[in-house]
Amino acid sequence: MYQERLKIDWLSVALWAVLMLFGWMNIYSATYNEGHAALFDLKTFHGKQLLWMGVTVLMAVLILFSEPRFFSNGAYPIYAVVMALLVVTLFLAVTVNGGKSWIEIGGFRFQPSEFAKFATALALAKYMSAIDIDWKQLHTKVIALVLVAIPAGLVFLQHDTGSALVFVAFVFPLFREGLSGGILVVGAVAVVLFILALLVNKYILLGALALVAVFYLFVWLNKRSAKDYWRALGVLVVCAAFIFSVDFVFNHVLESHQRERIDVLLGKTEDLRGSGYNVHQSKIAIGSGGLIGKGYLHGTLTKADFVPEQHTDFIFCTVGEEWGWLGSSVVVVLYIVLLVRLVNMAERQRSTFSRFYGYSVASILFIHLFVNVGMVLGLVPVIGIPLPFFSYGGSSLLAFTILLFIFIRLDATKNQLY
Amino acid sequence: MSNRYADRSHVVKIIFIVVGVLFVGRLAMLQLFNPKYRELAKLQSLRNVTQYPARGFIYDRHGALLVHNEAVYDLMVVPRMIKDFDTAYFCESVGITREDFNERMTKARKYSPYAASIFMKQISKEEYAKFENKMFRFKGFYISQRTLRIYDRPIAAQVLGYVGEVNQADLDRDTYYRQGDYIGKSGLEKSYEEVLRGVKGKKIMHVDVHNREVGPYRNGEFDTLPVEGYNLYTTLDADLQAYAEELMANKRGCVVALEPSTGEVLAMVSAPTYDPNLLVGRIRGENYNRLNSDIAKPMLNRALMGQYPPGSIFKVAQSMVALDLGVITPGTGFVCDKSLVGCHNHPSARSVQEAIKMSCNPYYYQVYRRVIQQGKYKSIYKDSQYGLTVWREYMLRFGFGQKLDIDLPKGGLSTGNIPDTAYYNRWYGKERWAFSTIYSNSIGQGEVTVVPIQMANLAAIVANRGYYITPHVVRYYGPDSLCDERYREHHETGIKPEYFDIAAAGMYDVVHTAGGTARRAYVDGLDVCGKTGTAENFGNDHSVFICFAPKNDPKIALAVYVENAQGGGGTWAAPIAGLLVEKYINGEVKRKDVEKMYKEINPCQKLPLTRRVKKKK
Helix, strand or coil: CCCCCCCHHHHHHHHHHHHHHHHHHHHHHHHHHHHHHHCCCCCCHHHHHHHHHHHHHHHHHHHHHHCHHHHHHHHHHHHHHHHHHHHHHHCCCEEEEEEEEEEEEECCCECCHHHHHHHHHHHCCCCCHCCCCCCCCCCHHHHHHHHHHHHHHHHHHHCCCCHHHHHHHHHHHHCCCCCHHHHHHHHHHHHHHHHHHHCHHHHHHHHHHHHHHHHHHHHHHHCHHHHHHHHHHHHHHHHHHHHHHHHHHHHHHHHHHHHHHHHHCCCCCCCCCCCCHHHHHHHHHHCCCCCCCCCCCCCCCCCCCCEEECCCCCCHHHHHHHHHHHHHHHHHHHHHHHHHHHHHHHHHCHHHHHHHHHHHHHHHHHHHHHHHHHCCCCCCCCCCCCCCCCCHHHHHHHHHHHHHHHHHHHHHHHCCCC | CCCCCCHHHHHHHHHHHHHHHHHHHHHHHCCCCCCCHHHHHHHHHHEEEECCCCCCEEEECCCCEEEEEEEEEEEEEEECCCCCCCCCHHHHHCCHHHHHHHHHHHHHHCCCCCCCCCEEEEECCCHHCCCCCCHHHHEEEEEEEEEEEECCCCCCCCHHHCCCCCCHHHHHHHCCCCCCCCEEEEEEHHHHHHCCCCEEEEEEEHHHECCEEEEEEEHHCECCCCCCCCCCCEEEHHHHHHHHHCCCCCCCCCEEECCCCEEEEEEEEEEECCCHHHHHHHHHHHHHHHHHHHHCCCCHHHHHHCCEEEEEHHHHHHHHHHHCCCCCCCCCCCCCCCCCCCCCCCCCCCHHHHHHHHHHHHHHHHHHHHHHHHCCCCCCHHHHHHHHHHHHHHHCCCCCCCCCCCCCCHHCCCCECCCCHHHHHHHHHHCCCCCCHHHHHHHHHCCEEEEHHHHHHHHHHHHCCCCCEEEECCEEEEECCCCCHHCCCCCCCCCCCCHHHHHHHHHHHHHHHCCCHHHHHHCCCCCCCEEEEEEEECCCCEEEEEEEEECCCCCCEEEEEEEECCCCCCCCCHHHHHHHHHHHHHHHCHHHHHHHHHHHHCCCCCCCCCCCECCCC
């Protein structure tokens, strides 16, 4: 069989390496302590992270030299194994910060939910690349939904709402493969309505929506058919139902800390000591950075534990404080460049499997970036998920790297079909 | 179907880019256009840490150290930082029991699991040395150093005073202080607080959210060093002070010794006294309560606070006033008429000098009558009012009836009482009193009260032949300060020195001639001039003696007051004064037997008298 030369996309590898190293520098700074400045000390976070980085690089190399067929053929088995792990986790979990997503094996803790992301991506890609797939058929949609819903549901049961939310990312690859674009619009409208329903009087909101419908019908449309009237009315009724269900969802489905976080985000409560604390501190830390920041290791707030979870979910604060607007903008730009690059790479794939998987990678990274940085900047409610490659945490670093490098490996021999 | 939707890649990329732009914009909002967060950041991450200056030392007049500082150590704990901890080993090293450990730990945890609190207070250098090298094993514990006052000799407790934590009133009065600071509470520590305390330094530290310090801000660029307090160079003679305290052991009362030519306080004893080291460190609270509730009031400085009837020593002042007013002459004699006022048996005094020597009560009855009723008004009432006013003027010039401006806390100072007309009017009504009502004053009884420092000052006035310099305890402080202006000023009585020569001669006779009342104050070759007093009061008589020596160019003026001593001034106070004069001028006391007797004797064994409080080891 023809053996294609590996054409590794060095730009993505470089972006990965830069983000990981810069992330580590910031973990070092966030947990830095003059008494224990040793770089490699397994008692410190940065020391542990360094160890994980070593493991991660090994894994990346291993993946680059692996046979890509392994991933396409192994997609379902990998998926099955990880799902089994998630189920096991439900029973054997160690409670960390109220979540039950960690299992401990021989003193090492890891988070199976992190690995569920690439496993699901592989499985879904495999499913979508089947020759006989027809996206028009209902059962296709249902099976795709089930493939995503199983891990999402299991992770949700582990009280890790943030990680469960990440599975929304699969909307993007599905969209690319033909899922109606309407779903994005509907999703966006739902989020906007949800927020407005919490902020504005519901009847006024409904009245405004009715006005929009009237405007749509009589100003926007030149010709109106009976169907248009019914459609407008139907949308209005659904919106009304949604708006009035918001209260119920908000008060009965969400947990109290989630309610508080949303209230804080929307500015309805200002609880700077309680649930608003993290974000407030985070904003102070970032705001104090100014244009060029306080300099590496010279952060005053992030170094001193003012921001909880500094080295994990709030690591971006350290960047903001010590590197200022320039530094943090560069990080954001690096991520966006990586994401766009991944989309472009996905588009040049010959196989649906690779393309779908590529989109999945980009989308999962995007959701993490969006939620994590959005949270730190006070744009999104506090949802504890890590910043890919950047945050402290062995499981997430390893899982994100596997996620990314499988795609880089697929891309390296993109002319082969799997 | 693969490329039917290829255009959708642009939608995805646009969404990504829009979010990126949104983030960069939001960052710009927070970091570039909103100073609010920068201000908040400053407030919360930096802490001013005070660096305490060393408190000034206190020296005696010969440069001997009276008070210095010593390092002690507080063992601090941050409960959350305790790791790999061997409790048994810790308890053994630090020297506490397991129960004690648990109790302290619970307290620390209750205070805060994150913030440092004191686990064990004021550990001495010696105790700390025992576990200093093991400290690295006790993660979460650290040592914080502070200084304690150490009183080199257990003397002059009431003069030196003590240092304690500031109270709310201090905080309100002076913004220099912060909660937990130490401040002089009494004595020199209080009156020279601002000299001794120095200037605090400031260190700006990074603190974390649990208020732990994590390091200096900008490597200490904005820090200031503390400035040590000035040393006080006092006028006290440590040896004399110690000796006087020994002599006053087992007694209540006080001793004040002055250098007449300068007004410098050589010794100031208030008995019973206590070891000033009792009010330092860990044992302070307990000892304070004990001393404070002691009925003998060891913390009271009787030399400044006590208001006693002066008794016969007052006759010296009375003589001077009468002579200056011209109502008597140096040669005026009065018969010792015991029908006027009681007296002991002695020949009638034929002159002022003899009157002082024999301390004749009827003589001074007559003298005082002439002072009070000078015949300026027909009405004896009006006449007495006039006389009393004139007399009081004189007495104020002697430093009586007012607070002497000594450099010890004004709150610890009494005025004594030289009654004025208003005083008697209040008691008896206007023009309802005359000499016959107030004659007891003539012999230092009645309404007149005097503070011991004023008695010593009287001796100094006679020694100086007519003036005094306000008594003071500190000569100078700091590198180049001079003695305060107010302690160089002569306060003149306005009475001719010749009259004081008469007083001095009389006082010389008191000690040196047959019929004198204080032969026991005699010291070979030192020409002690003194005057006894026996002040009647509710209990046994107080025994008083003032003196100065030598007669010409006096070096020391003294007042000794022994409360409730059985026997007059000549019996108790005079011999003690004699020993002190000998000690001060000759440097040592030859009369060991006398010395021994007065050290040991308790003149009022019938009264409950606490023993000198010893420092608990």
